[in-house]
Amino acid sequence: MNNFTYFNPTRLVFGKGSIAQLNELVPAEQSVLLTYGGGSIKKNGVYEQVKAALGDREVIEFGGIEANPRYETLMQAVKIVREKQARFLLAVGGGSVLDGTKFIAAAGRFEGEPWDILSKNAEVTSAIPVGSVLTLPATGSEANTFAVISRNSTQEKLAFGSPHCFPKFSILDPTTTFSLPPKQVRNGIVDTFVHVMEQYATFPSDAPLQDAQAEAIISVLIEQGPFTLKNPTDYNARANFMWAATQALNGVISAGVPQDWATHMIGHEMTAFYGLDHAETLAIVLPQLLRHQKPRKQLKLAQLARRVWDVSDLETAKAADAAIDHIEAFFHSLNMPTRLAEYKIDPADAAKKIGDRFAQRNSKFGDHADLTEKEAREILLKC
Ligand code: NZQ
Numbered sequence: 001m002n003n004f005t006y007f008n009p010t011r012l013v014f015g016k017g018s019i020a021q022l023n024e025l026v027p028a029e030q031s032v033l034l035t036y037g038g039g040s041i042k043k044n045g046v047y048e049q050v051k052a053a054l055g056d057r058e059v060i061e062f063g064g065i066e067a068n069p070r071y072e073t074l075m076q077a078v079k080i081v082r083e084k085q086a087r088f089l090l091a092v093g094g095g096s097v098l099d100g101t102k103f104i105a106a107a108g109r110f111e112g113e114p115w116d117i118l119s120k121n122a123e124v125t126s127a128i129p130v131g132s133v134l135t136l137p138a139t140g141s142e143a144n145t146f147a148v149i150s151r152n153s154t155q156e157k158l159a160f161g162s163p164h165c166f167p168k169f170s171i172l173d174p175t176t177t178f179s180l181p182p183k184q185v186r187n188g189i190v191d192t193f194v195h196v197m198e199q200y201a202t203f204p205s206d207a208p209l210q211d212a213q214a215e216a217i218i219s220v221l222i223e224q225g226p227f228t229l230k231n232p233t234d235y236n237a238r239a240n241f242m243w244a245a246t247q248a249l250n251g252v253i254s255a256g257v258p259q260d261w262a263t264h265m266i267g268h269e270m271t272a273f274y275g276l277d278h279a280e281t282l283a284i285v286l287p288q289l290l291r292h293q294k295p296r297k298q299l300k301l302a303q304l305a306r307r308v309w310d311v312s313d314l315e316t317a318k319a320a321d322a323a324i325d326h327i328e329a330f331f332h333s334l335n336m337p338t339r340l341a342e343y344k345i346d347p348a349d350a351a352k353k354i355g356d357r358f359a360q361r362n363s364k365f366g367d368h369a370d371l372t373e374k375e376a377r378e379i380l381l382k383c
């Protein structure tokens with residue numbers, strides 16, 4: 001096992017009716033900026049619950065944060081935060097609203113050009129405190145330091161992370177997710193699944209606890225995912241899915257083990273160039289990336305096949321193939337396409353655009369930090 005520091009200060013308040021606890025969680029004496037997305041919270045009763053819990057606090061509202069939150073939009077909020085001296089940010093929505101709000105929090109205190117936080121890894125030394133009410137289980141943003149921000153004018157989608165951006169608290173009430181369209185539930189299951197794979201499907205590192213925790217999350221997704229998709233108001237299924245999504249990207253399963261993130265690297269570029277949903281890109285890239293990298297990943301893939309799908313093949317390579325086939329079949333069972341052609345995108349075009357961009361940036365990624373534009377092109381041609 002590798003050395004690691006595990007630190008996660010986010011208070012998680014989980015369960016039915018927990019939005020009412022905002023009254024104790026949000027500082028009473030400070031002005032609050034309430035951020036949200038395109039309006040789902042005004043249709044499903046979440047907005048009313050939040051406003052009721054906040055009582056007569058001074059609340060400024062900023063709505064309209066898009067899916068794949070845009071820098072241009074977020075900078076409008078940064079201006080408001082600075083003018084009105086907002087001292088606490090409350091994000092209510094999915095990963096995009098949470099990520100966008102983390103960026104507002106960092107940019108609001110940043111001296112210089114905030115885009116540098118994303119494009120030049122400029123250090124975030126402070127951020128306005130953020131709390132969240134999560135309405136879409138998927139990203140893990142509710143209990144991690146990361147945010148992914150898009151800039152339309154340059155077709156870029158870039159990530160940053162800072163310990164200053166851990167939410168102070170996140171409220172996870174599974175009933176807020178009952179209104180999710182099936183497509184977003186499907187996306188959330190796939191995103192969570194791929195988060196686990198990025199931290200598990202690497203190479204053995206003698207970390208049986210982390211392995212078993214990752215396998216447990218995958219098993220829960222396989223068991224509860226299709227059920228919660230068909231039964232959106234079944235509380236326990238939604239609660240189990242929601243908790244699995246948080247556990248997949250809060251730092252627990254990555255402690256002391258190698259990580260990959262190549263699927264996400266390539267997927268983010270696919271969203272930037274073609275506008276596909278985050279999870280849609282992952283479902284296309286992951287199976288082909290695993291096939292391409294099978295010689296290096298087969299021990300973990302075979303372990304997954306044996307433990308999760310009871311594959312009894314004794315040969316490692318065959319068991320690894322079975323794992324990849326099972327993963328792709330699982331995505332299909334959720335109505336998730338796994339080929340670019342299903343979105344009418346030409347693999348050669350994707351390979352060129354994304355390969356050229358990685359070449360420009362001289363990117364190196366993957367669990368051995370040695371994948372380059374060359375491998376990205378090869379993988380994309382198979383997508
Ligand atoms: O904008 P509103 O009207 O709220 O509608 C949203 C949006 O259209 C809707 N929605 C959310 N909760 C709902 C709901 N509709 C009905 N009922 C509800 N309860 O769902 C749509 C998608 O929302 P979005 O927040 O974009 O989805 P998601 O949570 O999947 O977030 C995706 C973003 O997170 C980034 C992705 O790249 C993408 O930009 N990621 C963030 C990560 C992180 N912070 O650690 C890691 C991930 O790998 C990922 O990259």
Ligand code: ZN
Pocket residue numbers: 139191194195264278
């Ligand atoms: Zn993801």
